[in-house]
Amino acid sequence: MxxxxxxxxxxxxxxxxxxxxxxxxxxxxxxxxxxxxxxxxxxxxxxxxxxxxxxxxxxxxxxxxxxxxxxxxxxxRAKRGEKVIDAPKQTRNNKxxxxxxxxxxxxxxxxxxxxxxxxxxxxxxxxQLPANNPNPLVVDVTARQWEWIFSYPQYNITQSLNANGQDTLYLPVDRPVKFVLRSYDPFHTYDTAIDVIHGFWIPAFGVKYDVIPGETRVIYITATKLISTEQNPMARVQCSEVCGPGHPYMEANLHVVTGLAFAKWAKQQASRS
Amino acid sequence: MAQPLPKGQMASMPKRIAPWPPVLRAFLWAGIGFVVLAAIAAWLDPSPNSPYLTAVGSVAGWFGALIGWLLGIGGYDYIVRPMMGYPTPRVRTSGWRRYYEYALDHKVIGLQYLGASTGTFLVAGLIAMAMRFQLMNYQPTLFHYPEDYLNAVGIHGTLMMFTVATVAMVGGLGNYFVPLMIGTRETMFPKASGISVWLVPIGVLTISMSPLLGQWSTGWRGYEPLAASDGSGLLYYYLGVFALTTSSLIVAINLTATILFKRTKGMTWNRLPLFAWGILTVSLLNIIWLPEIQATFILGMLDKVMPLNLFNVFGQPLGYEYLFWLFGHPEVYIVVIPALAIWNEILPVMGRKSLFARPIAVLGLVFVMLLSGMVWAHHMFTMMRFSEMLPFSFFTEMISIPTGFAYLAAIGTLWNSRLRITTPTLLVLMSMFNFLIGGLTGLFLADVPANLQLHNTFFVVGHFHYTIIGGMVFSWMAAMYYWLPKFSGRTYSEFWGKLGAIWVFIAFNATFLNFFILGLHGMNRWVSAYPKYLQPENFWTSIAAFFLGAGFGINIIHIVWAWIKGPKVKENPWDAKTLEWQTSSPPPAKNFDVLPEVVGSFYTYGDNVPDPVVIPSVQEQTPGL
Structure with a gap:
């Protein structure tokens, strides 16, 4: 005892x-x-x-x-060199x-x-209920080997790019975002016959959801902090499902900005595309 | 030194036929088989693009090679010719050559499986070292292209799963020890068993050589629809796994039948050793689930060759994933159940203490077996619809209850024991520690909201390496040290054994604890290049991994040394009670001169406990048995 x-x-x-x-x-x-x-x-x-x-x-x-x-x-512990003897108490069960x-x-x-x-x-x-996500920003996310394409139909942006021509994701803080995950984008030719599964993952957002060929899935996320890839590498879009040789490089930069800065950025992008 | 046989029998036995070593002949016949069937395929289905070898031809040729290999290794001499009325030639029963030939003795077959598993463990382990070397730098260094790295990952995982994790303790230790432990002289189907072990080398070679046919990047799971558009090497991934799983299936059928029908007198279900229970439950899992994955892989292969449009983008891509994990999760219990059984086999012996709550320990194994088919889709939380998340997380949480029963029995046995801290004890306790971390991190992964972040990160990689290396490989090592005196009549050095155990324990934890942190920091799987901020952590993880690799090397060298040159020991050095210790070490060809009779429990210790085994005098048994 x-x-x-x-x-x-x-x-x-x-x-x-x-x-x-x-x-x-x-x-x-x-x-x-x-x-x-x-x-x-x-x-x-x-x-x-x-x-x-x-x-x-x-x-x-x-x-x-x-x-x-x-x-x-x-x-x-049995002492070293001690003669091998059975344990004194042999409890075989204890209800x-x-x-x-x-x-x-x-x-x-x-x-x-x-x-x-x-x-x-x-x-x-x-x-995930639309009723709980009033006035969402719609972002069409297209995953293909090996690129993320982001388009903002509400802002007439077919593909958001940064100054270097890389795909980039801009989001306003504290506004619900409706990500439409799809593997086909009408603005870009792509051989659907070799389409594969990708994983839409933003490490800093703590969530991922897969993009399945032939399916369109919706996920609502609200960004709650002002972050960007430059100051926090966790803030990036990363493919999380192995999708072929380009998998490690299938990532895109992310910027979560204020509503005002987002509106400014969207206007700039729209004028470009 | 031929085994002495009764005089009349000797005269009717022809000399061995094989004019040259069966392995060489098997290679030659496999080559001929490949060329012939590939040629027929090329003739029937000519390809305008390829002069000779097509996808169809490489599959047909592989089956030709398989048939040639199995016939050459002994199928022709020992199965085909006897069927045509020729006498069966004698099987070699002594000398090192018998391990490279067709064998009927379950001990030789067990060692063949163990040898194949250990060799593959080294090969796949070296691949892991190469992967860790690559990950020391965030940019490509060793593997210049990501597909090289991804192919290495796939081969590492496939070999480790299908040749080591599910084979070493089942085909290897199971074949060797189950007949000894239940008191029989042979297994139920020794002829099939003798052939099945030779499916392992061809499976390993097929998977290892698969990049020659075209690199593949899916990893060991072969996820669709990537597989549909991936390199043709996947064909040999499917076929190699097909050979390896067929081998495991034959082992499962053989050992299940052996345990059901060949137990010695008095070996009731209540007295059946824990390890035999473990092998029985694992074999039932194998019999249920291996045909399922084989069918899936054959469909996947046909999908790639034809294509049938089953799993590619025109079919049901997720269908493959569901079918894969329907097998894939029971698979991990196939890996770990023998380990859980080994803990409770070794602890009572080392603690001189009766096994605590034996029925609960057995029930745990059985319920893990039953529940394991209900949890598979927890590998797919990021792919499934919301309504499926609750039931699969429920069964996933629940399976930890019967798994915990192994801990319940082990802890109850440890309490008040007189524990001899030997190398096997140490390794069992380390295995309990590691598997605990594997299980507790499973708690986080089974939680769907957290899983949506942790899924496909290094957190998952850490988790399953804790269960497989930490649980299974440590227990495998414990079993090797524990049974070493049985294998060879020699023992190991306690100093080097403990040093080796502590070495791998520290290196293992230093490596894989980092994986959890890396995963939380955003390191995802299947990448040879990653964001730069993860490099320092990856660097130190790799250093620890190299120590781990060296640690396994030290243990293997030590075991081989002890096996050949170690000091001789008495027949039953641990004073264990189970039947395998009631015969000489190494066991004679027919295991027991006189079949022992069981009259009590192997796991009851204490004063005045009668010996559980009675050796009847020769006259009492039917002669000629």
Whole structure:
């Protein structure tokens, strides 16, 4: 019984220390969203909160098993050169331990499925309802081997390019964006027969969704921070699904700017295209 | 040294036929088979673009090579000719040459599988080293074009999955130890087993040589519709995997039948060793899911050759992904179930403590098997419709409950034990640590909102390397050290064993913990070039990876040394109770002079516990068995 008490005490103390460390780690991020790094959009914040909650769930489980391994290696170690004899206590079952283990593991798994998973998904689904995204900026995102093409039909921009002629994505902050993910763009010839799956991923936004040939999918995202690729390389459009040899280079720059700056940029682009 | 045979039998046995080494003959016949069938294909289906070798021809030629290879290695002498009425030639039973020939002894076949797995582990491991070397720099250095790198990734993954992770502990240790552990002299289908092992080399060669046919960039999953427009090397990816999975399927059928029908007297289901339970559940998984992936791969191959428009852009691109993961997720449990079983095989022996909650440990393996077919689409959260996210995340979370039962049993066994900290113990505990991290990071990936960020980043790569290397490879090493005295009658150096274990443990964690951070920092998969800000982290990850590679090298050299030159030990150095230790080491050709009888549990320790095994006197058993 003594070992149980010592182990239990150590487990509680180290778990509490671990939780304290985890909380400090999470709060150390400037916006309190922890080590998730992709929190510059409304969807990213949902993912970050899920991630942080799971860190708290994982700490006591991790401590329990690792402490048990270390505890057993110290406390229950057979001494070197000792005659090999059977352990004095031969517990082959313990209904309380087994029962509570099974019960707790079921409860923990149900918990993390309900929260943060199902509860987070509810927010994600809600964020996808057109009613919750008034006055969205429509951005047609075309993925092809190996280029991202962004067009803004509301602003008569068929392909947004920067001064070097590279595809670039400009977004206004705090305005819902309706990304129309598609693999075919009427303004660019492309052999649809060799079309492949791409992954539309903005690391800083904490979310990705795949572009499937022959399908048009819509995802609503609201950018919540002013960022750009130049100051934060996480703020970039990156293909996340292997799409052939050009995959590593299938990226585009991203600028999240104020509404005013966006309007100015859109006018400039429209006059160019 | 031929095995002594009864006099009358000896006279009826003809001498061996093979005029030269079967492996060389197999290569020659494979070459002939390839040329003949490719020629027929070229004659029936001439291509205006290619003078000789077409896509159809390379597939037909491959099947010709397969047939030639299997006939040359022993199929002709031992299966075809006896069918035509000629006497069956004798199989070599001693000397190193028997490992390079057709064999019937499950121990020889087991070692053939182990050798093939270890060799492939080295090859695919060297490819991993090359990949890590490339990733030290954000720009191309070693692999000048991304497709070179992507092809290396694909070959690394395919070889590791289908030749190492699912083979070493099943075809290798399973073939060697299951018959010994359940008390039988042979497996149920030794002839098929003798042929099946030779599908491994041809599968490995096919996959390794596939870039010659045209580079492919899909990685080990062969995702459509990229595969439809990708290089023709994919044909040999499909065919190589087809050969390797056929081999695993025969192992599964053979070992399932062996466990069902060949257990010795008294070996009830309640007494069946944990490792045998693990192999049984894995084999059932293999029997259920391998035909499914084989059918998918054949369809994928036909789609590429014909094309059938099944999975390309004109068909259902996502159909392939669903079919792939329908097999692909059970696959990871095929990898890890033997490891979980090994933990609870070794810990009671080393702790001199009864296995805790044995029925729960067995149930865990069985329920993992049952649930594993219900979680597959969690690999596709970024592709699926919203309504599918909730059920697949539910089953994914739930499967950690039966997986946890392996920990429940192991922890209960550790408690109050008298643990001998030997190299196998250390490796089992390390495997528990690593697999725990693999499992806990799975918690994050099973969470859909977080998955939408973590998917296809290095976080995922870290996660599955923790489960496969951390879980399976560490347990495989534990099993190798544990059973080394059984294989060879010799043992390893405890100092070098522990040093090797600690070395790979530190290097492994230094490498793959970084993967999680890299993934969170925005490092995505399948890239040979990446944004510059990730370079310092990648650099140090690569340095750790090179230490890991060296660590595996040290362990392999040590095991080989101990096998050949290590100090001799007594027959049962661990005082284990299971049947494989109740015969001499290395085991004789027929395993047991007299078949043992089981009268108690192998996992019960303590004072006054009677010996679970009784060796009946010779007269009690039917002669000639």
């Amino acid at each position: 003594g070992s149980v008490l010592v182990f239990g005490l150590l487990w509680v103390v180290i778990s509490l220390l671990g939780e304290w460390g985890a909380t400090t780690w999470i709060n150390s991020a400037p916006d309190g969203t922890g080590p998730y790094f992709g929190t510059a959009s409304n969807l990213g914040v949902i993912g970050a909160h899920a991630f942080d909650f799971l860190v708290w769930v994982a700490v006591p489980i991790f401590v329990f098993v690792v402490l048990m391994i270390i505890f057993a290696m110290i406390k229950f 309380v331990f087994v029962g509570s283990w099974i019960l707790i593991s079921i409860l923990v798994n149900l918990l993390v499925w309900l929260h943060p998973n199902a509860s987070g998904l509810e927010q994600v689904f809600a964020a």
